[in-house]
Amino acid sequence: xxxxxxxxxxxxxxxxxxxxxxxxxxxxxxxxxxxxxxxxxxxxxxxxxxxxxxxxxxxxxxxxxxxxxxxxxxxxxxxxxxxxxxxxxxxxxxxxxxxxxxxxxxxxxxxxxxxxxxxxxxxxxxxxxxxxxxxxxxxxxxxxxxxxxxxxxxxxxxxxxxxxxxxxxxxxxxxxxxxxxxxxxxxxxxxxxxxxxxxxxxxxxxxxxxxxxxxxxxxxxxxxxxxxxxxxxxxxxxxxxxxxxxxxxxxxxxxxxxxxxxxxxxxxxxxxxxxxxxxxxxxxxxxxxxxxxx
Numbered sequence: 001x002x003x004x005x006x007x008x009x010x011x012x013x014x015x016x017x018x019x020x021x022x023x024x025x026x027x028x029x030x031x032x033x034x035x036x037x038x039x040x041x042x043x044x045x046x047x048x049x050x051x052x053x054x055x056x057x058x059x060x061x062x063x064x065x066x067x068x069x070x071x072x073x074x075x076x077x078x079x080x081x082x083x084x085x086x087x088x089x090x091x092x093x094x095x096x097x098x099x100x101x102x103x104x105x106x107x108x109x110x111x112x113x114x115x116x117x118x119x120x121x122x123x124x125x126x127x128x129x130x131x132x133x134x135x136x137x138x139x140x141x142x143x144x145x146x147x148x149x150x151x152x153x154x155x156x157x158x159x160x161x162x163x164x165x166x167x168x169x170x171x172x173x174x175x176x177x178x179x180x181x182x183x184x185x186x187x188x189x190x191x192x193x194x195x196x197x198x199x200x201x202x203x204x205x206x207x208x209x210x211x212x213x214x215x216x217x218x219x220x221x222x223x224x225x226x227x228x229x230x231x232x233x234x235x236x237x238x239x240x241x242x243x244x245x246x247x248x249x250x251x252x253x254x255x256x257x258x259x260x261x262x263x264x265x266x267x268x269x270x271x272x273x274x275x276x277x278x279x280x281x282x283x284x285x286x287x288x289x290x291x292x293x294x
Contacts, residue, residue, distance in 0.1 A: 073164035081172025
């Protein structure tokens, strides 16, 4: 009995601390977003902060920017990651394992770079006085560096999108590749017998096999980019700002009266993420049932 439960009992302090800090902080933030501040003598539960947020044009501008950045970043990273994983898989089938392993390690290198450093690399490359604008000017593509498009600290969020697209693509590839590795070599031989070319093999076997893992990986990237702070803080603009940055600005620049709004932004972020997770889980489960993968 003791030997059977020993691993769970040893993990209990770490899991208990993690759960207490995460859900305790979330619960405390929820109470304060409702105006419950016993230290200030406020013990009533009111929804004024949520009402003010939902009637604020600044909040909706930040929400639209956050949603746009998260969607485009996830889609670009998902497409690039899938292309990368399929290329590595096909390379493994056509070459020896050693060569494939080298390329696999090489494409995982971006995972070792912190996001803040990744954002700074985008600044150096894509700002109007950066490397690419100078190269374009020297090649005669543009006359002056001022003609280079504004891709960093822009209102659309292209700099943030570019950062997350190249940083998260290896993560999605890493999630997909082990699934593709389980495809037996005999499937490829059978497809050749039935006259399938390489594209038919990818479309009919490789893509359907990787879809469940690809969907989950894309959702993880979406959730991460939707609630990320450091890169939007570095590459974004003052207005509109993404919701995490907007919450930080309210919390640090405003008065104590603004803090319920700042915490309400975080509660809305968490609630929207959970709601979207339920929807993605239901769609993924339905898709697997239809395809017979359960």
